[in-house]
Amino acid sequence: MSNKSPPPRPAPRLYLATPVVDDPAALVAELPGLLASADVAAVLLRLKETDQRTMISCIKAFAPPVQKAGAALLVDGHSELVARGGADGAHLPGIAALKEALPSLKPDRIAGVGGLTTRHHSMDAGEIGADYVLFGEPDAKGQRPSSQAIAERLDWWAELFEPPCVGFATSLEEAHDFAASGADFVLVGEFIWADPRGAKAALIEADAAIKKGFAAAPVGQDPSSQDPARQEPAGQDPAGEEHG
Numbered sequence: 001m002s003n004k005s006p007p008p009r010p011a012p013r014l015y016l017a018t019p020v021v022d023d024p025a026a027l028v029a030e031l032p033g034l035l036a037s038a039d040v041a042a043v044l045l046r047l048k049e050t051d052q053r054t055m056i057s058c059i060k061a062f063a064p065p066v067q068k069a070g071a072a073l074l075v076d077g078h079s080e081l082v083a084r085g086g087a088d089g090a091h092l093p094g095i096a097a098l099k100e101a102l103p104s105l106k107p108d109r110i111a112g113v114g115g116l117t118t119r120h121h122s123m124d125a126g127e128i129g130a131d132y133v134l135f136g137e138p139d140a141k142g143q144r145p146s147s148q149a150i151a152e153r154l155d156w157w158a159e160l161f162e163p164p165c166v167g168f169a170t171s172l173e174e175a176h177d178f179a180a181s182g183a184d185f186v187l188v189g190e191f192i193w194a195d196p197r198g199a200k201a202a203l204i205e206a207d208a209a210i211k212k213g214f215a216a217a218p219v220g221q222d223p224s225s226q227d228p229a230r231q232e233p234a235g236q237d238p239a240g241e242e243h244g
Contacts, residue, residue: 169206
C-alpha cells in the first residue's frame with residue numbers, strides 16, 4: 001500500500017442560484033459582470049412554472065452567457081427541458097426525482113440532488129450516480145437544519161465519499177463555515193440578490209468568505225492530512241446507527 005498522501009482538497013467554489021425567473025432579460029444582461037467578478041463554478045436556474053416553450057426559451061437565454069463565462073448551467077428540476085434548452089444539467093429534489101432523471105441526463109449532463117434528509121439517502125444518491133449532493137436547503141415548509149448540523153454533514157461526507165458535496169448557505173457566515181467544513185461548492189442565492197449594495201458586491205464578498213473559510217479549515221479536515229487507512233468505503237455510515 002502506498003504511503004503517498006492524496007492531493008490537497010481544492011478550494012471550494014461558488015454555485016449561484018438565481019431568483020425565480022419569469023422574464024430573463026434583466027438578469028441575463030447582468031450575468032457577464034457577475035460571473036466575471038467571482039469564482040462561480042455553476043449557476044442554478046430557477047424557473048417560474050409556466051408552459052414548456054416559455055421555460056425552454058428562458059433556458060436558452062441563460063445558457064450562452066453562463067457557459068461563455070466557463071460555468072455550468074443547471075436547471076432546478078425540469079430535467080426533461082435540459083437538453084432542449086442547451087443547459088448542462090439539472091438539480092433534482094430527492095432520490096425519486098434523481099432516479100427518474102438519470103436516464104435522460106447521463107452520461108453527457110450533470111445530475112445533482114438535494115432533499116437528502118438522512119445519511120442513508122445521501123449514500124443512496126452517491127451510489128446511483130449523483131454528480132453532487134446538496135445539504136442544507138429548506139424543505140417545503142421553509143425549515144432547514146441548523147448551521148452546525150449542515151456543517152457536520154458536509155464534514156462527514158467530504159471525509160468519506162468521492163462525489164462533491166454542496167452546502168446551501170443563507171449568509172456570509174454560513175458560506176465561510178461550510179467552506180471550512182469540507183464543502184466542494186457553496187450554493188448562494190437569496191442573500192446575494194437581496195443585498196442593498198447589489199448582487200455583484202455581495203457575490204464578491206461571498207467568494208472572499210469561502211476562501212477565508214477554506215484557509216482557516218482545521219488541518220484534520222484537509223484530506224491531504226488524513227490517514228488513508230481511516231477512509232471507509234463508500235456506502236458505509238461511519239456513525240453506524242445514525243442516519244438522521
